[in-house]
Structures are given as C-alpha cells and as structure tokens.
Amino acid sequence: MKVAYLASRYPTVSHTFIMREVLQLRAAGLDLATMSVRRPTADDALGAQAQAEARTTRWLVPPRLGEFFFAQLWTVLTRPVLSVRTIFFAVLKSGLTLRRRFVWLCYFGEAVLLARWLVDEGFDHIHCHFGNSGSSTGMLAARLARIPFSMTIHGSELLEMPKHRLPEKVAQAAFVSCVSKYGRSQLMMACPTEDWNKLHIVRCGVPVKSDMTAKRDNALRHVLCVARLSPEKGHLLLLEALAILRAEGVDFHCTFVGDGPLRGQIERRLSDLRLAEWVTLTGSVEPARVDEMYQSSHVVVLASFSEGVPIVLMEAMARGLAVVATRVGGVSELVEDGASCGLVVPPGDAEALAQALRTVLEDKELAFRLASNGQKRVREEFNLENSASQLASLFRSTRRRFALESPMVKKQTSASA
Numbered sequence: 001m002k003v004a005y006l007a008s009r010y011p012t013v014s015h016t017f018i019m020r021e022v023l024q025l026r027a028a029g030l031d032l033a034t035m036s037v038r039r040p041t042a043d044d045a046l047g048a049q050a051q052a053e054a055r056t057t058r059w060l061v062p063p064r065l066g067e068f069f070f071a072q073l074w075t076v077l078t079r080p081v082l083s084v085r086t087i088f089f090a091v092l093k094s095g096l097t098l099r100r101r102f103v104w105l106c107y108f109g110e111a112v113l114l115a116r117w118l119v120d121e122g123f124d125h126i127h128c129h130f131g132n133s134g135s136s137t138g139m140l141a142a143r144l145a146r147i148p149f150s151m152t153i154h155g156s157e158l159l160e161m162p163k164h165r166l167p168e169k170v171a172q173a174a175f176v177s178c179v180s181k182y183g184r185s186q187l188m189m190a191c192p193t194e195d196w197n198k199l200h201i202v203r204c205g206v207p208v209k210s211d212m213t214a215k216r217d218n219a220l221r222h223v224l225c226v227a228r229l230s231p232e233k234g235h236l237l238l239l240e241a242l243a244i245l246r247a248e249g250v251d252f253h254c255t256f257v258g259d260g261p262l263r264g265q266i267e268r269r270l271s272d273l274r275l276a277e278w279v280t281l282t283g284s285v286e287p288a289r290v291d292e293m294y295q296s297s298h299v300v301v302l303a304s305f306s307e308g309v310p311i312v313l314m315e316a317m318a319r320g321l322a323v324v325a326t327r328v329g330g331v332s333e334l335v336e337d338g339a340s341c342g343l344v345v346p347p348g349d350a351e352a353l354a355q356a357l358r359t360v361l362e363d364k365e366l367a368f369r370l371a372s373n374g375q376k377r378v379r380e381e382f383n384l385e386n387s388a389s390q391l392a393s394l395f396r397s398t399r400r401r402f403a404l405e406s407p408m409v410k411k412q413t414s415a416s417a
Contacts, residue, residue: 001029002032003030003032003127004118005022005032005033005034005129006114006127006137006138007128007129007134015129017204017206019053020206024384024387025388027388029392030392035058035060035117036059037060037061037110038061060137068109068113072112075144079144082146083144086108086143086144090104090107093165093168111138111143111144112141114138114141114145115140115142118141119145124148125147125174126141126149127149127152129152129154130156131151131169135151135169136165136169139169139172143172148398148399148402149172150176150177150398151169151177152177152178153183153184154179155182156306159232166187166191167190167195171192174198174398177200178202179201179202179204181330182308182330182333183329184201202391203309203382204308204309205383205386205387205388206314206315206378206383206384207384208382208384221251221298222252222254222255222296223242223253223301224299224300224301224316224321225238225300225301225302226257226290226300226315227257227302227304227310229259229261231305232307233302233304233305234302234304234326235262236262236266236269237348239273239275239279241353242254242273242275242354244354245358246278248354250357250358253279254280255293256279257282257284258282258283259283294315294316294319294321298360299321299360300313301323301353302323302324303325304326304328305348306329307329307331309330310325310331310334313325317342317371318375318378320374321371321374322343322367322370323343323370324342324357325342325344327344327345328347334378335374340369340373341370342370343356343370
C-alpha cells in the first residue's frame with residue numbers, strides 16, 4: 001500500500017514525532033512517502049535522520065513553474081467536471097470572506113500539483129498531520145486524485161475550527177485519527193452524528209525501551225521545558241511561577257528548549273523578573289541534544305493554555321522523569337488524575353504551578369513514585385509501536401473499503417451476479 005504523508009503547516013521533518021511515526025509505519029510494511037506544503041529549510045531538519053528525510057521530502061511551495069502549470073492543464077484535460085466541482089467546493093462556501101476565498105483558491109492551486117503527483121505515482125491514500133492549512137490542500141488533492149483522505153487531529157487546530165473547516169474535512173475523510181478523547185469530543189460537538197464513526201482515538205506514541213528506569217538522583221534540581229515559544233505554551237506564566245520559587249528561596253535551574261514568535265517577549269520578561277541566572281533559553285536543538293537534556297533533568301514542565309496530548313510529556317515520562325503540567329486539552333488523559341503519574345494544576349495559575357514544581361523538587365520520594373507510575377502509563381497506552389500498528393490497520397481497512405466501493409468493482413460484481 002502506497003501512502004502520501006503531507007505535513008500540515010510545517011515540514012514533516014521538523015516534527016520528530018511525525019518522523020518516528022513514518023519510520024514505524026514503513027517498518028510495518030507501508031510504502032510511505034513524505035510531502036510538505038513548504039520547502040524544508042536547514043532549520044527545520046535538525047539531526048542526521050531529519051536531514052536524510054528532508055532530502056526525499058517533496059514540497060509544493062515554492063513550485064517549479066513549468067511543472068505547476070502543466071499540472072493545471074492536466075487537471076482541466078483529464079477531469080474537467082471534477083475540477084470545476086472541486087474549485088466550487090473550495091471557494092463558494094457561504095460565509096467565506098473575500099480573503100478566505102482567495103486563500104482557498106491558493107489551496108486549490110497547490111492541490112492540483114499534489115493530485116498530479118498522487119495519480120502519476122500510484123498512491124492509494126493521503127494522510128495529513130494537523131487539521132489546518134496542509135489538510136485543506138490534502139483534502140482537495142484527494143478529491144482530484146480520487147483516492148481516500150484522512151488526517152490526524154492534535155489540538156491547536158481545534159481553536160480555529162470554523163477557519164479550518166474541520167466539520168467539512170471530517171465529512172470528506174475516510175477516517176480521522178484523534179490523539180485525545182478531548183479532541184474527539186470537540187469534533188463530535190461540531191460534526192453530525194453520522195460522521196462520529198470516522199473519529200478514532202490513535203495516540204501519538206513514543207519509543208519505550210525495556211531498559212528505561214525511573215530516575216532517582218537526589219542531587220538534580222534541573223527543570224526542563226521543551227516547547228515552541230508561542231502564546232499557547234504559557235512560557236510567560238511559567239516565568240511568573242519560577243519567580244515565585246526564586247522569591248521562596250527554592251534552588252533550581254530551568255531550561256527552555258525551542259524557538260518561536262514569543263522569544264523576544266520572553267527575553268524581556270526574563271530580564272524584568274531578574275531570572276537570567278536561573279533560566280536558560282537554548283533555541284531549537286536537534287533531538288539527540290534534547291535526549292541529553294532529559295538525562296540531566298529532574299522534572300519536565302508545561303504551562304500550556306491549550307494542548308492535545310503533549311509529546312514532550314510522553315517522552316519525559318518514558319525516560320523516567322516526573323512531570324508537572326496544566327489541566328488543558330488531553331493532558332489529563334496522559335497525566336491521569338488518580339494514577340499518581342504526575343502533577344496537574346489549573347491553567348493560568350502561577351501560584352499553583354510554582355507549588356507543584358516546589359513539591360516535586362523537594363520531595364524526591366514523591367518525584368520517584370510519579371516518574372515510575374508515569375513510565376508504566378506511557379508503556380501501556382502511549383507506545384509508538386502500538387499506535388503505528390493501529391494507524392496501519394486504519395489505512396489498510398480504508399483501502400479494502402475503497403476498493404469495494406469503486407465503480408469498477410461494483411460493475412464487475414454486478415456482471416458476475
């Protein structure tokens with residue numbers, strides 16, 4: 001089975017968890033090619049594995065002009081009626097502003113090029129990670145190529161559901177992989193009941209090695225936060241919590257790993273709170289370096305205002321680290337209440353966040369117990385091998401169902417009867 005994996009907003013290679021999933025699906029026997037809306041840059045491909053994947057990842061923007069215009073001509077000549085219907089579906093939805101109609105016209109242009117690739121190379125399926133702009137292109141391309149479309153819904157796209165036209169995408173999809181029960185519930189609220197059977201819980205998994213053990217090092221005082229520096233991740237709130245810890249005389253050092261649009265504001269707030277000696281900003285680093293930081297850390301924290309099920313918390317728990325996070329999105333499905341596998345606090349509450357961090361930093365036995373339980377939790381429900389196997393089964397069942405529903409199969413069945 002040949003599957004195209006399309007990154008939604010950022011190149012596939014910039015998301016370590018997507019790359020892991022790709023490699024695991026290939027190991028499960030799928031012929032899987034990675035594609036991207038935008039051309040990967042050197043900053044997107046961190047580490048040797050990502051760089052190798054980037055070399056084989058095809059991109060739509062910027063297009064090769066000759067290939068782009070030939071694809072438009074190919075679509076008009078080979079599927080004129082379907083092309084018109086698809087462009088009407090894209091741009092004539094009621095309630096769209098003129099600007100959004102233009103944006104969807106651009107998606108259509110990208111989709112034509114992508115559809116030509118899918119047809120020429122015999123792809124059976126296209127799958128998109130995230131339900132935002134890339135899945136818009138992917139959905140239209142699937143219509144033009146006459147192959148099934150599916151997507152994985154994480155969390156951030158749920159904040160702008162009408163903008164991304166998620167109910168329409170669910171209606172068009174063969175299936176939708178939801179990384180959290182929370183995400184599925186939000187789609188159920190927005191979609192008609194006849195589409196609910198398309199919504200499957202497929203966890204984003206992480207590798208869990210049998211020799212990993214929970215960390216028991218009473219000397220460590222290192223707090224680690226691995227997250228894009230963007231508003232929904234709550235870094236500014238975390239700084240407020242760290243300032244509270246500092247005022248209380250708690251000994252710690254915190255490292256922020258990641259980059260993004262909020263970096264300048266974070267640096268200014270860091271200076272205002274006089275925390276420069278206790279907080280380090282590393283920018284983006286390659287996965288191997290993040291692994292080293294996990295090894296030298298005591299607790300991993302996320303102060304998010306919005307999440308799906310955070311990969312960084314899974315990674316930390318798999319490595320035997322205690323975690324502290326805010327109770328948003330699907331976080332409580334991972335750091336499960338009552339399972340004693342981490343501390344979860346209300347979002348937006350710097351005082352509660354500070355006290356949870358203090359508890360983990362000062363009560364080493366509690367931290368070890370949380371880490372041990374968290375590692376067991378990830379091994380049982382958030383294992384990469386199990387998640388990829390579940391996703392591969394969805395791809396294969398979709399292919400069988402699509403084959404039975406195709407006009408040619410129906411015609412042959414009718415004739416034989």
